[in-house]
Every structure is written in C-alpha cells, then in structure tokens.
Amino acid sequence: MGNVRVQKWNSELQDGDQNGSNAGFRMKLGVDMCKMKAKDIEANILAFGGNEQELRIYDINKVEFGDAASGANNGAWRKPKSEPLFKAKNIADDYLGLRNPVWITDIDFLDKNENTTNSMGNKLVVSTGYGFIRTYDTLAQKKPVLNLNVFNENRNRKITNIAVSPNQYDVFFTDNSGIICQLDLRKATSSSIDFAVSTNQNKTPFIVESYKGATGAVTSMAVVGQTDGLFLATVSLDRFFRLYRINIGSTYKHSKMIHQTYLKQRMSAVCWDSTRSIYNSDDIVQEELDEVWDKIDTVH
Numbered sequence: 001m002g003n004v005r006v007q008k009w010n011s012e013l014q015d016g017d018q019n020g021s022n023a024g025f026r027m028k029l030g031v032d033m034c035k036m037k038a039k040d041i042e043a044n045i046l047a048f049g050g051n052e053q054e055l056r057i058y059d060i061n062k063v064e065f066g067d068a069a070s071g072a073n074n075g076a077w078r079k080p081k082s083e084p085l086f087k088a089k090n091i092a093d094d095y096l097g098l099r100n101p102v103w104i105t106d107i108d109f110l111d112k113n114e115n116t117t118n119s120m121g122n123k124l125v126v127s128t129g130y131g132f133i134r135t136y137d138t139l140a141q142k143k144p145v146l147n148l149n150v151f152n153e154n155r156n157r158k159i160t161n162i163a164v165s166p167n168q169y170d171v172f173f174t175d176n177s178g179i180i181c182q183l184d185l186r187k188a189t190s191s192s193i194d195f196a197v198s199t200n201q202n203k204t205p206f207i208v209e210s211y212k213g214a215t216g217a218v219t220s221m222a223v224v225g226q227t228d229g230l231f232l233a234t235v236s237l238d239r240f241f242r243l244y245r246i247n248i249g250s251t252y253k254h255s256k257m258i259h260q261t262y263l264k265q266r267m268s269a270v271c272w273d274s275t276r277s278i279y280n281s282d283d284i285v286q287e288e289l290d291e292v293w294d295k296i297d298t299v300h
Helices: 282-295
Strands: 003-006 025-028 034-036 046-048 051-060 104-109 122-130 132-137 146-149 161-165 172-173 180-184 207-211 218-226 231-237 240-246 256-262
Touching: 025 046, 034 104, 046 104, 051 104, 051 122, 051 132, 104 161, 122 161, 161 218, 172 218
Parallel strands: none
Antiparallel strands: 003 025, 034 046, 046 051, 104 122, 122 132, 132 146, 161 172, 172 180, 180 207, 218 231, 231 240, 240 256
C-alpha cells in the first residue's frame, strides 16, 4: 500500500512512552511503493520505488508533516510535507513518442559505505520489471546516468534482484527464471546505453559472468567480501541456499558455487552477519588448496 513505519530504537525509552515524540512515525508514500532500501553506513537515508513510482530518497531524520502536533499523531498514517532529498525523472519517450512505464523492482546504493551527509549526494542502481538496470547520481541529474538493457533478446524480461559489490562497479542481478549474472559498470559506457536497440549482437559487453545452479527464481541475494574476493549468497523458490565464490579481476576466472543447502521452505530474504568473519572457514581454506593442486602439472 506504500506505507512506511519508522520506529526509532531508544534503549532508555520507557514502556509508557511508546507514543511519544521519540517513538517514530508512520508515513504514506503512495500506492504500489513496493521497494525500500536503507544505506548501510547511514541508516537514516532511505530510497523508495515501485510500480509507477519513481525513485525517491528521504532522510527520515528530516521528514516533516503538515500537522503541528506531530507527536500526538504518530499512530496515524500521514503524507510528508517535506520534499524528498531526491526524486528521479522518467527517461525520454520511446521512438513512437509513447511514455516509458515505470516499474522499480529493486534498489541498491553504489556508495553504500561512504558518508554523504554533508554533500547530500548519493549514487544508486535500480532494476526494472522491463529488463533495464539504471544508475543514478543525485548530484549530476534527475534522469538515469546509465540506462542499460541487459536482456537484449527480450526487453520485457523482469529483473527481480540486484546486489552491488564493495568495489562499486560489479553488480549482480537475477531474473524471474533463476539466471544470476554479473555486470561490470566500467564496461557500460555511454556508447553501450540501450545497447540492444542500436546493435544486432547477441551478447551485451558489460555482462562478464553468469552463475548456474538455481532451478527456481531467486528471491533474494546478498554479497560480502573485499575487492580481492567476494561471496554471493542466494535463496530461491527451489528452497535452496547457495553460496558462490567470486574472484574480481580482469579475467573473472574461478567464480563458482562452493556450497548449497536444502532449506525445506521457500525463503524470502538472505543477509550476511556482519559480526562474524567469513575468511576463517575451513571449507574456504580447503577450496583454496584445491585450486592450487589443480594448477600443478601431473607427472607421468
């Protein structure tokens, strides 16, 4: 329904103060606002989007409402009086002069680990239900900086999930058939915008890797790691959790699935526990040893 509830956590808040001014608020953003993403390093920066709802960014610490007695009406759903920090504009009309529909299916921050409180600038990537991945720079313009048609054989193919790696240029995305692909934004220059429309080639140059294993649509994925090696976790409708080891570099070799587990239920989300290290696992160490042995020539 496009309603957002903001609940502020305060360990000193008493049980009788749950309706006080520090208890949070409820905000109405419009119907079909179906996706929300918080910035990792700045949890007060929230991005929203949905079906016929363009990308919007709010600072929840600065949201204002029209009624003066805001503290007394925290239980009511209210529309914000203050304007968002950023509201995107739709891309230009198509070659027939028809308006392009808006359907944002997922959002992620490219600068998720950078503090942008002073500059109020953010870089984001969004996916659409029509097979496009778009990047935004809030300091540059309101329209997308890049508008990439990643499925050149079918412009109406739905992208369901995206995840940005810590290096800010590798983007992982999935569709509704279980395909997992890796996109390199460094190769997606202005000459490759709407690549599928302007050329007849069968492969987009900015898709550098695809990952096999999922037999159902991926419902959620999360990426973690350093620039010298990443790990991608996914859950899908086939009830499997899968872990992929991803090597980042010019060759993009040795990226493969290293673990999968049957979970008995269809999971809707997966995330990493940031309090635990991922580099002390015996399985990962053994995987590195296996790769070393595979590179050694066999002596007959």
